[in-house]
């Protein structure tokens with residue numbers, strides 16, 4: 494983060510929305526137009542699960558995606574990071590085994606570790622998690638407390654699960670008493686309508702025999718500074734989570750809940766998401782083009798279909814930390830693959846994000862990264 498904010502460094506490291514894209518004017522106008530009662534509520538404590546008005550408008554927003562809001566309970570959380578952290582507390586006792594993907598979002602690794610979990614990570618490919626390995630892990634005698642996955646524009650992998658792989662995942666969990674945490678922080682940021690089918694959350698069908706806890710966030714579709722996310726979970730799990738949240742922060746910020754509620758109710762959210770989608774698509778295309786032009790042929794990566802990231806895989810013995818040192822000396826940063834490895838060892842991979850860079854920066858920065866790769870890997 495400190496390197497990433499240095500003005501002389503081009504940062505492909507952060508998972509941050511574009512600074513220039515935030516709807517500053519719209520939000521200012523929305524707050525001004527609120528009645529006195531709502532403005533005062535913004536300064537006040539609110540109920541632990543969220544302000545009723547936001548629960549209603551957010552519920553409508555999620556229902557439009559086909560999520561079963563009426564047969565589950567919705568909770569507003571302080572970022573979806575808090576949803577993960579609460580779920581970790583609800584499920585994990587020290588020494589318990591949990592299943593994640595490899596690679597895995599670092600915030601989830603941190604949340605699960607802080608509760609004393611042993612993490613078994615299962616590789617993902619372009620279509621999703623490795624089903625044979627998932628079955629093997631699910632069948633071990635010490636039961637796993639849950640499986641955590643990010644099927645929609647994975648962080649850091651960028652991939653989008655196929656519908657078939659999600660079906661197989663559900664089948665592998667059914668009847669094994671392993672709940673699923675489905676993290677959908679990036680699903681709204683798709684680049685092509687052809688992928689809409691693959692974006693249907695597993696939670697939307699609430700499959701028999703698997704408790705699915707679905708998490709999402711305003712961070713990438715409004716702004717992470719609001720610190721607002723959500724969790725949609727079966728009643729019994731939700732109740733436990735409400736108690737945990739009560740002791741964590743009493744309630745999420747009322748101020749930003751009032752704003753998020755007004756943003757949804759005004760209808761501005763749909764137009765805003767559509768506009769940032771277009772911009773991230775442009776940035777992704779620019780980075781893809783630069784990578785095609787500059788990277789050596791031995792680096793493997795995939796064209797992004799949405800979200801913020803491109804994941805590079807280098808030859809087996811390559812060390813991304815060495816590449817990072819060279820890249821910093823040249824004036825660019827990225828995140829090394831071992832950061833996203835629950836075992837902290839596999840490091841022949843690197844994450845590049847295009848979300849917070851203008852195309853000119855991408856065009857200047859990628860040759861620096863490519864030179865650093867060549868200097869280390871030949």
Ligand SMILES: Cc1ncc(COP(=O)(O)O)c(C=O)c1O
Pocket residue numbers: 508571572573574575598600643647648676678709710711712717721722
């Ligand atoms: C996959 C994933 N889940 C959850 C989060 C947490 O986001 P927030 O707490 O801002 O909602 C992030 C943030 O980058 C993420 O990448």
